[in-house]
Amino acid sequence: MKSIISYITEILKGIWTLLTGMKVTAKYFFTPWKHVTQQYPENRKTLKIAERFRGEVIMPHNENNEHKCTGCGICEINCPNGSIEIITKSLILEDGKKKRAIDQHIYHLGMCTFCNLCVKACPTGAIVMGQNFEHAVWDRSTLTKVLNQPGSKIMEGVKD
Amino acid sequence: MDELREVMITTDEIKTDEYLINMGPQHPSTHGVLRLLVQLEGEIVHNVQPHIGYIHSGIEKMAESLSYPQIGHLTDRMDYLSAHQNNEAVALCVENALQVEVPDRVKYIRTIMSELSRLASHQLWWCVMGMDMGALTTFFYGLRDREDILDIFEETCGARLTVNYSIPGGLMFDIHPNFQRDVKAFIKKFKTKLPEYDRLLSGNVIFTERTKGVGFLSKEDAIAYGVTGPTGRASGFACDLRKHRPYSAYDKVNFKEILSDVGDTYARYQVRMAEMWESMSIIEQLIDNIPEGDYAVKMKGVVKLPEGEFYQRVETARGEFGVFIVSDGKKNPYRVKFRSPGFSNLFAINHIAKGWKIADLVAIMSTFDLVIPDIDR
Structure with a gap:
């Protein structure tokens, strides 16, 4: 007799623990306005990305198509994956002296691990991290980017 | 298949109804590409042999060709x-x-960040544990x-998972103005x-x-296998480095080392649940007292370590994580070894799971x- 009673109480206790859990889920079921999910592709306009978010490396240009990159190559040395290639050219100044300048700042997005070391090391603040995170492309050759825009030149007064 | 057959032949005590199955490398409850070769008799587990190497990325070897600030992000x-x-x-x-002394501010922020990631890790462990048991x-x-x-993390560190926030010499950024409030x-x-x-x-x-x-691990076996972290502490092995070898700001906070002497699966569950409360208490003690100061000390452009061998261990969410660097005075390390907690913990599984059902193995x-x-770095 005793064993039957303990058997039944065990079952009832078990059902009670299940109901306790069900109570939690029921609470959320009947309060759906507390949802935490986001309707992602639809909410692109209202989506807030943190300003420090590391999505890609970009080189900001001003309205005169000028940037701050001197072509020193420190970002290339600091990159752990070889995502950055610097191709320089030499400019001949008015007084006849030669000066190094950036020809192409090549950035391989597909190899980048977004560690921020290049941005941290840049002495002139020429490259920063952009917030764009939608990098899916059809052809991976498009992941190789040239960061300095065509025809751009270095800003006045930026020295390395 | 050849490998399976070889094991079948070499095992002496094979009975007619004993068989081998592969659990993984693609199995939902291994949480990654881990392959367990399970020897079963009916439902009862006789032997579990973990096979690793499916996701080996050679981080230790890669680190030999990188400079010290670059190792961190790996x-x-x-x-x-x-x-x-x-x-x-790595930073420590x-x-x-x-022999660089970082400011107190760095130590406090590092401790808070570590505890936040411990909380995040335990939360993920809890929800995945329920999922493994069939409670989605x-x-x-x-x-x-x-x-x-x-x-x-996203607001302060700029990334959600691969944060690369603590770098040799301090932190990557100062905390975000909203950090304490959030x-x-x-x-x-x-x-x-x-x-x-x-x-x-x-x-x-x-x-x-x-x-x-289910699945007992005694204290002696935990020590013998080098099982650390919450898994070891559930067996009564007092191995919390935050308590016994304090680093960063852990010597300035009061918290309990959660120990259990039962050593079964439920004890391991409860230790982690209690650790979440402790982590919250550590964060509460520090969050209002972050001292003013710099968030990093100025390091040289090229970091060169003196010749010698250096070891540092910290308590991660899984157990004791160690970094061993052998330096020959150049800007790259001569050899880097990581003592990862998961690796040592995993190989106690054969000892624990023997004699239990295959559902208990999960x-x-x-x-x-x-x-x-x-495990497989």
């Missing part, structure tokens, strides 16, 4: 749920070698609360959510039947909180 990718602690271990090791509900609750921590709001919110976890899973009769008294593996890139 450790994010080992135990991605304890990325902060891994970064911190390099700082100790160079828990998965959504755990991830819902983890999202808040990841948002804090962390306090999160702690306040999570204090109401954690009891919900208990109501959902801890008392659940199906869950307790499957975990209580429960046991779940409480080990395995992260495969940590």
